[in-house]
Amino acid sequence: MTGLAELRAEWTKARTLASTFWIVLAAVAVTVTAGAAVAAAVRCPSGGCAEDPAKISLTGIYLGQAIIAVLAVQAVGGEYGTGMIRVTLAAMPRRTAVLAAKAAVTGGLVLAAGTAAVGASLLAGRLILPGNGIGPAHGYPAVSLADGAMLRAAVGSVLYLALIALLSLGVAAAVRDSAAAIGIVLGLLYLFPIVGAAVGNAQLDRHIQQIGPMTAGLAVQATTGLDRLPIGPWAGLGVLAAWAAAAMLAGGLLLSRRDA
Numbered sequence: 309m310t311g312l313a314e315l316r317a318e319w320t321k322a323r324t325l326a327s328t329f330w331i332v333l334a335a336v337a338v339t340v341t342a343g344a345a346v347a348a349a350v351r352c353p354s355g356g357c358a359e360d361p362a363k364i365s366l367t368g369i370y371l372g373q374a375i376i377a378v379l380a381v382q383a384v385g386g387e388y389g390t391g392m393i394r395v396t397l398a399a400m401p402r403r404t405a406v407l408a409a410k411a412a413v414t415g416g417l418v419l420a421a422g423t424a425a426v427g428a429s430l431l432a433g434r435l436i437l438p439g440n441g442i443g444p445a446h447g448y449p450a451v452s453l454a455d456g457a458m459l460r461a462a463v464g465s466v467l468y469l470a471l472i473a474l475l476s477l478g479v480a481a482a483v484r485d486s487a488a489a490i491g492i493v494l495g496l497l498y499l500f501p502i503v504g505a506a507v508g509n510a511q512l513d514r515h516i517q518q519i520g521p522m523t524a525g526l527a528v529q530a531t532t533g534l535d536r537l538p539i540g541p542w543a544g545l546g547v548l549a550a551w552a553a554a555a556m557l558a559g560g561l562l563l564s565r566r567d568a
Contacts, residue, residue: 314400314409322383322413331379332421339372339425344432352441359442361451362461362531365433369465369526372425373472376418377493380476383410384559385486403563411477411556415470422469426462449531457531464528464545471545471552472497475521478555481563496551497522514538521551 322328346367352359384407387393400406434451437443444450453459475496480489500520504513517523517538527537527544534540539547 339368343368384480478559481559
């Protein structure tokens with residue numbers, strides 16, 4: 309169970325490190341910029357294209373999640389790299405409480421950053437897409453949080469980023485090395501779709517997409533063609549949540565049983 313002392317200590321570390329601010333800012337900037345660039349590039353002047361305005365607007369999450377992973381990994385790996393983890397665990401010997409506090413602080417930062425990034429990305433899409441033929445005038449849903457599916461895509465995307473942070477934090481606690489942890493997390497995120505496309509079997513590709521943390525988790529962004537998804541929006545986010553829970557469990561167990 310997380311204690312106030314652990315939470316206070318982790319929050320102090322996070323807010324006093326200059327790198328925290330810059331990484332969070334980079335995650336928001338990359339997410340919004342990439343999403344706006346894709347929205348500006350996709351055109352359908354005559355309408356009738358199989359495009360999803362929400363997914364187009366939120367495309368930047370494909371890149372922004374990598375920066376979120378770095379932020380979360382550094383919360384653990386950075387301390388192992390400098391040796392400060394020994395000081396942390398000596399001052400706060402309840403190791404699972406320390407990891408829980410890191411998860412709470414990092415998760416809170418990512419929820420705030422994710423809300424800003426998703427909100428700005430959807431605003432950019434709302435402003436850009438109609439001029440490219442992807443708007444209500446051509447039969448597409450408006451990019452608006454008043455729409456239930458669009459609201460689900462927005463909230464789900466913020467939760468997606470928070471779960472990516474927890475997955476990364478758990479992996480970092482398990483392997484104790486920042487470079488290795490980042491490599492593992494990025495491999496888990498980006499290799500599943502590559503492997504699925506390479507197998508050359510549509511049914512097997514569908515199954516791989518159903519279990520991949522990124523391919524399953526990002527199903528929550530879909531607002532059109534839901535019947536063609538390999539997995540439902542919330543079920544897909546549940547798959548990512550299972551990956552994050554498994555990583556946190558493994559990280560917590562190994563942190564408790566090994567020497568610092």
